Amino acid sequence: MSESVDVVIVGSGPVGSTFARVIGDARPGCRILVVEAGPRVPGVPGLHTQTMPPEDLASAQLLTQGPQSGIDQSGLRETGEAASLDPVLDQDQLVRPGLFLLGKGAKVEGEFGMAAASMSSGVGGMGIHWSGSSPRPNGTERIPFIPADELDQAYDTADRLLSVGRDLAGGDDLLRRMRSALAAEFDGDAPDASPVIMTPLAAVVDEDGTRVSGPSVILGDLAERVPGFELRAGTLARRVLIEGGTVHGVELESRATGEIYQVRSSEVVVAADALRTPQLLFASGVRPRALGHYINDHLKMTGMAVLPDAFAADDRVPAPVRPIGVVLIPFSSRVREIQGQVHPAARSIWFSGADFAGLAFYGAKELQFSDCVVFSESERDSFGMPAMTIHYTLTDRDRATIDLLESSATRAVAALDGELKSLVFAPGGSSLHYQGSTRMGAADDGESVCDSYGRVWNVHGLTVGGNNVIPTATAANPTITSVALAVRAAQKLAERLGEPEREAEPV
Incomplete structure (x- = not known):
């Protein structure tokens, strides 16, 4: 190994960027190498596509599509079948620009599956394409074995890193009345029901308008402040090098030249998404019982409703100064284990219109050990890594949740005196919120892959991060939780980097 660093971070999305930022802030003298299998895209590293000029947006989408790189997918639309839990799908129609299936x-065959399971491969990862929705989880969505005050502090830091705003509406009357109408419908579901609020959004607001934040906002000026920081694009992590239960480095491959080389490091963080993180652990010989198991994806129902005049708006206000907001019907333990978001088009940064609203309703999936992603010993994917197969089925409880999604969306539209024009139960994988595949646990009991700081059981120096570490059944958008957990894990890792060298003991 001719190259040596203090920590290697695999993945440049929101979670990988958070590890780099927190460690760099705490240990500015550290050498931090972030590797990303995909290419650089226009703009500063990790810039959200929504902030790019149209020509750069189109270029970024073409670049981040992995094996579909360079193929225009802008005319393809997501599809789903509300009438069937096992739809016959045209996979081409499930592809979103900038992502690949x-x-x-x-x-x-015979399972619900995750036909719409998608990934992104480029600097910033999925964080340059996401919606910015950042609600904190409630009740049983929260992780019970992390002290509540510690978790809340981590959420506060995550909010600051992502520039999360609690209410971007700015006192807008239309959004206030819409929230009040939905609160009158849903807040009475139970005495302790989680109240209807405005969705916290990760966004930068200034005189130029509202822009979704992402990895570029998290990283900030880290490259200028930390001389040892490097973001190396087009670099595939093939395996983590482990001897005697201790990390010694990583084996990397240049995607441009095919060169395979090694970098020495005593700390490796894998934050490569909920499918490729367990894949890399498997390829590295790290195969605890729970690896890849308990994978889950939010049950998803989407739709569109026409709004009455009372909730329509004058859409002639220029978009950069238009009030922005999404009304949130939160998950509420034992009351409604779903989350609903109502997006009035007249107050959206994603689309425009005066008299309609988009609906996005998510349900918590019942967790099962049998829901898993497994990896082949012999077959390889387009990156040359172990090929994946997902086993994923719905339970009776899941079917009841799907019914609740439909009835809740219908209630929301009725509360606004709107007209429901479409409501679709989406194929598995559509939410892009895959979780649990390297779940954390309170103890090494075979039901988890890592501890509450993301430290992989019995491998000193190996940390995992991302939606994949979330161990609970949730309906809330998971990114802010993953960033908060990364904050907490990175702080612990930075402490270790500041300690004098000593004989390492596996976690």
């Missing part, structure tokens, strides 16, 4: 192995 897992494809083969995403859906096993």
